[in-house]
Amino acid sequence: xxxxxxxxxxxxxxxxxLLLALASxxxxxxxxxxxxxxxxxxxxxxxxxxxxxxVGRDKIPVAAGADRPLVREQVVAxxxxxxxxxxxxxxxxxxxxxxxxxxxxxxAAKIREHDGAVTxxxxxxxxxxxLLLALxxxxxxxxxxxxxxxxxxxxxTPAAEFNIWCDPEAAARVFGSGIDVTxxxxxxxxxxxxxxxxxxxxxxxxxxxxxxxxxxxGEFHRKVYDFDGSPIHDAxxxxxxxxxxxxxxxxxNAEIDVESELCRGRTVVDVWRRSGREPxxxxxxxxxxxxxxxxxxxxLNALG
Ligand code: RIB
Ligand code: CA
Numbered sequence: 001x002x003x004x005x006x007x008x009x010x011x012x013x014x015x016x017x018l019l020l021a022l023a024s025x026x027x028x029x030x031x032x033x034x035x036x037x038x039x040x041x042x043x044x045x046x047x048x049x050x051x052x053x054x055v056g057r058d059k060i061p062v063a064a065g066a067d068r069p070l071v072r073e074q075v076v077a078x079x080x081x082x083x084x085x086x087x088x089x090x091x092x093x094x095x096x097x098x099x100x101x102x103x104x105x106x107x108a109a110k111i112r113e114h115d116g117a118v119t120x121x122x123x124x125x126x127x128x129x130x131l132l133l134a135l136x137x138x139x140x141x142x143x144x145x146x147x148x149x150x151x152x153x154x155x156x157t158p159a160a161e162f163n164i165w166c167d168p169e170a171a172a173r174v175f176g177s178g179i180d181v182t183x184x185x186x187x188x189x190x191x192x193x194x195x196x197x198x199x200x201x202x203x204x205x206x207x208x209x210x211x212x213x214x215x216x217x218g219e220f221h222r223k224v225y226d227f228d229g230s231p232i233h234d235a236x237x238x239x240x241x242x243x244x245x246x247x248x249x250x251x252x253n254a255e256i257d258v259e260s261e262l263c264r265g266r267t268v269v270d271v272w273r274r275s276g277r278e279p280x281x282x283x284x285x286x287x288x289x290x291x292x293x294x295x296x297x298x299x300l301n302a303l304g
Pocket of ligand 1 (some may be wrong): 009013036123124147155161162233
């Protein structure tokens with residue numbers, strides 16, 4: 001059993017990653033922290049609580065974190081996730097507030113409580129994680145498995161993936177932390193599209209809600225990429241913790257471009273080890289797409 005903390009910006013794929021965590025006996029979800037990203041902090045926090053309440057798991061603590069990047073302007077992705085950040089299903093508004101504690105202090109407390117034996121799964125901009133490293137240098141998780149970056153793609157710009165692009169300074173601190181970091185990027189998430197055929201296999205109340213999420217989320221991917229399905233980016237990162245065999249990684253050096261505008265937030269991954277820079281992350285290079293998608297359908301259906 002792996003103890004995890006999910007730092008997220010729900011967001012359709014964050015919500016599905018959260019559901020996957022709740023349905024997976026291989027992991028114990030200690031808590032959820034939220035960050036501004038796909039939508040404002042207020043909305044991403046409300047969405048995390050709404051999803052937990054929808055599946056009756058409202059005892060899992062949610063702590064709100066950074067409402068903007070370390071130094072950059074805050075940008076939301078309402079073109080992808082809608083005005084609420086979770087457009088599609090008509091989920092009731094959150095009944096309970098987040099816990100009082102700031103996400104960064106909450107993360108530190110949980111990591112200390114378990115002597116560092118925690119895997120942190122960030123699926124939004126890395127602002128909270130960078131603040132954790134800076135403000136609580138003694139509270140380091142033993143592993144970070146993050147959704148972000150790409151070897152050879154970009155989604156928010158031709159050069160960069162949204163989570164890293166939002167807060168490149170935060171990402172640079174995380175990749176430079178010396179912690180065991182795994183980067184699940186677009187190179188693998190774009191190879192595992194959740195199609196209408198997968199959605200047709202979903203059952204029950206949760207399956208119905210996820211189908212409505214994907215009906216909205218799929219529109220963006222149809223329009224922009226002409227995809228016949230949606231990449232559930234954040235669920236791939238979570239699935240890699242649950243079933244490490246699903247994504248093949250290579251131990252490589254990845255540096256973050258914080259200087260240029262054109263390539264702001266690019267994860268410069270040294271695939272051929274040309275730079276002489278030390279490897280600092282396990283970068284996803286291949287995915288068992290069918291294995292991941294079958295696991296996701298099976299686990300979502302298990303939530304009933
Ligand atoms: O680029 C995809 C990532 O950005 C996902 O985590 C999505 O939820 C958004 O946060
Ligand atoms: Ca996300």
